[in-house]
Amino acid sequence: MIETLKTLEFTPFLLSFKLALMTTLILFVISLPLSWYLSQTRSKMKPLLEAITALPIVLPPSVLGFYILWALSQNSVLGAFFEETFGVQLAFSFTGLVVASCFYSLPFMVQPLQSGFESLNPHMLEASYVAGKSKMHTLFKVALPNMKPALLTASIITFAHTVGEFGVVLMVGGSIPGETKVASVAIYEMVEIMDYTSAHIYSLIMLIIAFVVLLSVYIFNHQYRSRIGIR
DSSP, X not given: OHHHHHHOOOHHHHHHHHHHHHHHHHHHXXXXXXXXXXXXXXXXXXXHHXXXXXXXXXXXXXXXXXXXXXXXXXXXXXXXXXXXXXOOOOTXXXXXXXXXXXXXXXXXXXXXXXXXXXXXXXXXXXXXXXXXXXXHHIIIIIIGGGOHHHHHHHHHHHHHHHHHOOHHHHHHHOOOTTTTOOHHHHHHHHHHTTOHHHHHHHHHHHHHHHHHHHHHHHXXXXXHHHHTTOO
16 A cells, blocks of 8 residues: 555645635635625525525536536537637636536535524624624624634535535546546546555545544634633
8 A cells, every 4th residue: 555655646636625725715705795695685585595505415416517517518608708708618627627616515605604694693783783884894894703613614614525526526527637637536537447545545535634624613613612601
C-alpha cells in the first residue's frame, strides 16, 4: 500500500477542493439574500420557492445532471451564448462543473442560513428597524453576527457536499484528467479497473475529510451554545 501511495495522483483531490471552494463562495453570495428573504417573507409563493430550492436533495443525481447537461450543451440557448460570446464551452469543462455544483449544493447553503435567520429573536430585528436602520444594515450588523453557527454549518456542509458529489459531476463533466476528473470520479474508475488498493486510499481520505468536517461543525456549535448558556 505504501508503494501505491507513492505513485497515486492527487490532482483529483486538488480539483475537488478547488471546485468546492469556488462553489461555496458563489453560493454564499447567492444564498444570503435568498435565505434572508425566505426567512422574512409571508408571501404565498414562499412554499414554492422553498420546494424549488430543495429539489436537488430529492432528485436523483442522474436526473438533475441530465437537465443541467442539457442546459449547458452547445444546443441550448445558454450553452450557445457562452460559447459564441466568451468562447467558453460549459459542458464537460471545469466551468460547467462550477455551474452544476451551484445547483446541486444550493439547498445545503440556503437551508442552514434560513434556519439561522428564523431562529433569531424577532424583537432584536424589530428594534433595529425602529432605530431607523435599513434592512441591509440589519442583515449585516445585527442578524449575521448573531448566527455564527448557521454561517459555519452552511459553509462547511456545502463545501463537504461538493467535494463528495459524484453523479452530477460525472454527468456534466465526465472524466477529463486535470479538468473534470475529481476525487469521487477517480474512485469510481479505480473500482471499475479493480484497483482496490488505490480506491481504498482515496476512499479513506474522503472518509477522514467528511468526519473531520462534521466533527468541526459539532464542536464549534457545542462551544458556541455553551458560551451563550444554551445546553
